[in-house]
Amino acid sequence: MAEIRVENLRKQFGEFAAVKQSSFTVEHGTFFVMLGPSGCGKTTTLRMIAGLELPTQGRILLDGEDVAFLRASQRDIAFVFQMFALYPHLSVFNNIAYPLRSQRVPREEVRKRVEETARLLRIEHLLKRGVGGLSGGDRQRVALGRAIVRRPKAFLMDEPLGALDAEFRRLMCAELRQLHERIGATTVYVTHDQLEAMAMADRIAVMNQGVVEQVGTPQEIYDQPASMFVADFIGSPPMSFLRFDGAVRPGDRRVRVNGAELDVPQQREEVAGKLALGLRPEHVQLADESALRGRVFGAEYLGTTQIVTVNTPHGQVKARVPASRAVGIGDSVGLALRAERLVLFDASSGRALRSALYEGALDG
Amino acid sequence: MAEVRLSGVTKRFGDITAIGELSLDIADSELMVLLGPTGAGKTTTLRVVAGLDRPDEGHVSIAGRDVTAEPPAVRDVAFVFQQYSLYPHLTVYDNLAFPLRSPARRQPEEEVRRTVHRVAELLHIESKLTNRATRLSGGEMQRVAIGRALVRSPAIYLMDEPLSSLDAKLRAELRLELKRIQSELGATILYVTHDQIEAMTMATRIGILSEGKLVQVGTPREVYERPANTYVAAHLGTPAINLIPAGVLPAPAAPRGTHTIGARTEQLRIARAHNGAAQGLLKRIEHLGDQNHLHLEVGGHNLVTLADPHARWKPGDALSVELTDPTYFDADGRRIQA
Numbered sequence: 001m002a003e004i005r006v007e008n009l010r011k012q013f014g015e016f017a018a019v020k021q022s023s024f025t026v027e028h029g030t031f032f033v034m035l036g037p038s039g040c041g042k043t044t045t046l047r048m049i050a051g052l053e054l055p056t057q058g059r060i061l062l063d064g065e066d067v068a069f070l071r072a073s074q075r076d077i078a079f080v081f082q083m084f085a086l087y088p089h090l091s092v093f094n095n096i097a098y099p100l101r102s103q104r105v106p107r108e109e110v111r112k113r114v115e116e117t118a119r120l121l122r123i124e125h126l127l128k129r130g131v132g133g134l135s136g137g138d139r140q141r142v143a144l145g146r147a148i149v150r151r152p153k154a155f156l157m158d159e160p161l162g163a164l165d166a167e168f169r170r171l172m173c174a175e176l177r178q179l180h181e182r183i184g185a186t187t188v189y190v191t192h193d194q195l196e197a198m199a200m201a202d203r204i205a206v207m208n209q210g211v212v213e214q215v216g217t218p219q220e221i222y223d224q225p226a227s228m229f230v231a232d233f234i235g236s237p238p239m240s241f242l243r244f245d246g247a248v249r250p251g252d253r254r255v256r257v258n259g260a261e262l263d264v265p266q267q268r269e270e271v272a273g274k275l276a277l278g279l280r281p282e283h284v285q286l287a288d289e290s291a292l293r294g295r296v297f298g299a300e301y302l303g304t305t306q307i308v309t310v311n312t313p314h315g316q317v318k319a320r321v322p323a324s325r326a327v328g329i330g331d332s333v334g335l336a337l338r339a340e341r342l343v344l345f346d347a348s349s350g351r352a353l354r355s356a357l358y359e360g361a362l363d364g
Numbered sequence: 365m366a367e368v369r370l371s372g373v374t375k376r377f378g379d380i381t382a383i384g385e386l387s388l389d390i391a392d393s394e395l396m397v398l399l400g401p402t403g404a405g406k407t408t409t410l411r412v413v414a415g416l417d418r419p420d421e422g423h424v425s426i427a428g429r430d431v432t433a434e435p436p437a438v439r440d441v442a443f444v445f446q447q448y449s450l451y452p453h454l455t456v457y458d459n460l461a462f463p464l465r466s467p468a469r470r471q472p473e474e475e476v477r478r479t480v481h482r483v484a485e486l487l488h489i490e491s492k493l494t495n496r497a498t499r500l501s502g503g504e505m506q507r508v509a510i511g512r513a514l515v516r517s518p519a520i521y522l523m524d525e526p527l528s529s530l531d532a533k534l535r536a537e538l539r540l541e542l543k544r545i546q547s548e549l550g551a552t553i554l555y556v557t558h559d560q561i562e563a564m565t566m567a568t569r570i571g572i573l574s575e576g577k578l579v580q581v582g583t584p585r586e587v588y589e590r591p592a593n594t595y596v597a598a599h600l601g602t603p604a605i606n607l608i609p610a611g612v613l614p615a616p617a618a619p620r621g622t623h624t625i626g627a628r629t630e631q632l633r634i635a636r637a638h639n640g641a642a643q644g645l646l647k648r649i650e651h652l653g654d655q656n657h658l659h660l661e662v663g664g665h666n667l668v669t670l671a672d673p674h675a676r677w678k679p680g681d682a683l684s685v686e687l688t689d690p691t692y693f694d695a696d697g698r699r700i701q702a
Contacts, residue, residue: 037531115435166559167401192531198652235653237536282654298540300565303588303601304630304670307565319429321652323585329547 002063002076002153002186003028005048009058011044012258018044020210022058026154026203029184030343031177033197036207042190043158045207050079055146061314062153078152080160086131086142092118093127096145097144103150104112117149120182140172154186161196173199198222206230222280224358225343228350231278237307242314243347247272251353255344257314260291269352274347281307283338284319290334299327308333310335366415366427366519367392373422375408382408383576385422390520391568395543395548396661399563399599400573406556409573410522413554415439426519437468442516444523448509450497457493458485462513483511486545503534510542514549523555527562539566560600564588574597594697595635597626601669603657606632612663613642613643613687619700626691626699629670633686634658636677644685646677660685 004026011019019041026032034042047053049060051072060068067075086095093114098109123139126134129143145154160176161169177200180187191197197204198218205215206229214226225231231239244257252267257277264277286308291327294312301323308319308327317335327333344353352358368390375382383405390396400404411417412436413424416438423432431439442463451457460480473480484490487507492500497508506526513521527535527542543566546553557563563570564584571581572595580592591597597605606627610618615625637643643662649671651656656671662685671677692700 194532195652199650217651218653219651222651236532238533282653298544300540301584301588302561302564302626303584 005061007059012056032203035197040207041210076153078147080157240317241276265355265357276345276347278343281318281320287336398561399565401471404573405576440519442518446525448505622692623695624693631690637682637684646681
């Protein structure tokens, strides 16, 4: 069990700042995911927590103790790299026992802990087998076992599922999450895959260009994005934006996008200039009577639903509508929006404008 | 463009039969997607059409002409590989022009210029024509790779997971664009993928492959709504279809011989249980933003279904679960025709 606190962390490689002023707290027993595109600084941050990189500036507190300049081996942390790094000539038992033996743990204790670990991972029946003949999933479980058996204060994982194909990745995602529920160890997990993050995390930190843009639960990040970057990075398909010149004042409940008057959540800020209205696909429906119109660019059948892409003068909008609705390419359609779920952004800074949407939990 | 026909094609590698007696007609201007997991025989099928692999049995014909014995170069096909293989020392323009300047198909430079510009416009890379190929983003490189096939007008385009090396967002963008270009050009495409979303969203028809056999061919709607068997049902749709043994849930309309019942999210009605009607226990809610997945336990089986976003349910809640017009499968996993 451990709490990890990162304060004003900065890492510079020569002129290049890989991480700028990161601060966040990973609470006891949380599954914390750092999410962002490649080059955003997520792996560098993880490596600093692990002790594999020294920060240029800032503090890392593990259970209140500043460990920023302690060696990796002096931090009670297990790092799981892309998996499958097993000793091919050893049995499953000996692979899992390896980290304990190198710490000279007594023989009886080793046996007890390996068996306990195998039970957690549901691979007790494989302990005597060599690792050579194992399926991909079982190999992955053994690799995890080797990290768990030490019972570290925290686990750090760097895209551990990156090399797997999609179907197997989904399966391992669910297993990792279940394992976390059984052992409850603090975990920091790095990925660029937003679906993985949404499915596994208690909390997500979204990073972009060395900066943490938002920290929150998956639902907060999805419903109340702090910036256009976050809104665009999360969701498949991501949020669409209608860009327009306009102004809002505190108390406003409508914006004017060219000819169309659109209802929005009550605004709390005064901003004028380039704005963007963010729409999630499930908050857009096709409605002939709407003044907001566009032309259908494409329709993608997904079984239960379809994603309809509509080109409007203000940008491309994606709508998730029932698959039974007939849509023709090139059709002129009206768009009806679910007003209480829309987000306004200051398009020049990308920052979300405060509104009633950001106050308190959302319904559904 | 032309129709392509495979009849009774078998290809073995040593003891392994990569594809067995595969027959498939691809109509003119059709985007046929072959869907299957690694090792199902998708790429082998593509290579047989291209002439890169010679079938042990069967025939391949293009536009009515038997090409089984012909080498790749004379078959009039264009191949797009998974990894963009561009010439790093050439500009985007020269990469696109390359196939048109090859000795076999030499064209006047003026015509090359026109074609390259037309394709660049189609792919939205006109502004990059003078860039070196290496100075492009991943998505742009893959567009150039696709463009290199599009500058030609072959009988059929063969594409082997052309989007799989891209990140999720670019993949979604290019998916839509490729579909648009295909319908604008009226191109015939044989497209191979293991991504069911790509197959569902792009295909005119999908061919589902398993262990070298074609299990079902049909439009996305046909294979989704009327899967031939449990294998097809399980490989299409998110969340995956729930396959439940008969008898776990009441199914008065089940035809005789029903062994397994397939229930997609739209074939399950979930409600809060009233006195004693509880069939399911809500184990976990997975928040995926737009969709919340409910993980239910029903009679010892795990079910996953989409939640009504307005339902305020919590793990531990007892829920009633009702089948609404589900899909029935027999003991061999075949769908029973209603």
